[in-house]
Amino acid sequence: MVAMPNPTLHDRFYNARNDPSVVVIEGFHPLKHAFRFGAELLEVVSPDPSALADLQSEYAPDIKTPFKDLAQPVSEELFDRLAPVRPPTGVMAIARRPVVDLAALLSNKAPVPVVLLENPRNLFNIGAAVRASAAAGAAGVVNTGNLDPWKPAALTSGVGLQFAIPVAQSESLPQCDRPLVAVDLGGETLPDFHIPDRALLAFGTERQGLSQELLEVADHRVSIPMENGVSSLNLATSVAVILYHWKLAQQP
Template identity: 45%
Template sequence: MTDAATGPAIDAVSDWQRLACDSVLLDGFHALKHAVRFGARIPVAVTTDRRKTLDLAAALAPDVRDTLDALLTEVPATTYTSLVPRPHPTAVAALAVRPSREANLEALARTPRTAPVVVLDNPRNLGNAGAVIRLAAGFGVTGVVMTGTLDPWHPTVVRAGAGLHFATAVERLAVAELPSGPVFALDPEGDDIRALKIPDDAVLAFGSERSGLSPDLRARGDHLVSLPMRPQVSSYNLATSVAMTLYHWSVTGGRAF
C-alpha cells in the first residue's frame, strides 16, 4: 500500500496507542498465530501486507486464517515500524489482553495436576525464559513460574516464546507462594534423573544461568536431581535443561498427547 494511512489504518493506530501500555505485544506472525489458537483476546492486529499475511496463514496455519482475516488491518510500513520496538521479518504485530493473575493462580493451584509446573528461580536471560515457555507449552505443562525480578511477560520473553504464553499459566511468584507438590530441584549434586520417575504433580525447579538455585528454593526441594553430563562440562543452557527434564517426565509416565 502507499505511505498514506487509510481510515481503518488510522483507527487501528489510535486503538494501538490507547491500549499499548496495558497490553501484551505479539511480535510477528507466529506469536499472533499461537495467541489466536490458545484463546487470547486480541483487540488490534496490524500488518504491512494483508494479502501476504493471509497467504502465509493459509499455508502454515489454515485453522486461524479466517480469524486473522477478521483481525488484521493493513498499515503503511512506516506506521508499523513506529508501533514496535524491533520490526519482525513477517511485518505483523498485535496487542493482546494479558490473562488475569487470579486466573493463572487458580490454574496453578488446581489439583490433581496432570502435568508438572516448571519454576525458573531468578532467571536472568529474557530469551532463555521465552524459550522455556515455548518448551513448556509444547509439553503441555500446567504452568511456568518465575521467581525474582524478571517479568515473564516482557516483550522479549513473549517474542522468544512465540506467543505461547497463552497456552499455559505464566506468573511471577515468591518461593513461599509456589504451588503445592513435590519439588524436584535440578542440581549437579542431585540423584541421576535417569533413575527417577517424575510424577505428574511435580514442581520442577531450575536455578539461574549464573548462580544456580537460591538457598530458599534449594531448601524447599524434596528431591535434588541431576542431569547426565560429561565430566569437565560446566553446565547446560537453561532451556536445554528444561527440555531434557520434561522429556524424561514424558517418557517415564507423563501424559500422552
C-alpha cells in the first residue's frame, strides 16, 4: 500500500473551504468569539504571534488561553496564500463545524424567537443577521437557499457568533409549531405589534423580499416604519430592529 503524503498547511486550508465538517476562520475577532463559545480549533496560524498576543490583551483579556501558544507561526508569504484576502489582524484558523439539530432548535419551548432568513443572497448580510441574533438573544438562525451561513465571509461579518447560537440550514420553510411572523413591508407596524412567544421571525431576500408562499402561510405580518421615500431597510438591520423590539419588551 502506498502511504499518502501529509497534506501541506496550504492544502489543509484550501481543502477546509470545501469540507462541510469544518469551517475556516479569517481574523482575530471571529476567532475570539469562536473560542469564547467553545469552538474546537484544529489549526491556528499566524505570521506574527506576538502581534496576536497584543490583540488578545487589548480585545479579549477575559480569554486566559494565550492565542500565541495555540498559533503555529508561518511565513508572511505562506499566510498570504491561505485566504483570497489576507485578514488584516494576522490570524486564521480551521475549526470543527458544530452539528446543529434543526428539529431540536424549532421545538425548543423557551419563549424566545428563532430568526428565519429566506434565501438571502449576500454572505455579509447573513453574518450580520447572525451577529444581531446572538446579541439580542434569539434562540437561533435558520437559513434557506444555497448560501452557507458558515462560509468565511459570513463568519467574518458575523464575527464568529455562529458559534454562540445554533445556525442551521433548511432546504425550505421548516414545518414547526412556532407562530410564523412575516417581517415585511406593508404589515402591521411597530411599535404596536406584540411579538408572540416562540415566534419564527421570517425575513426576505434582499431584492424581492419574502416569497408569496411564505406570506400566504404566515400567522402575522409586521413592518418597521420608515420615513417617506425610503424603500426598505437592509436585511440584517431589519433583523436587529425586530429582535431589539422583542428584547426590550422583555425588560421588567
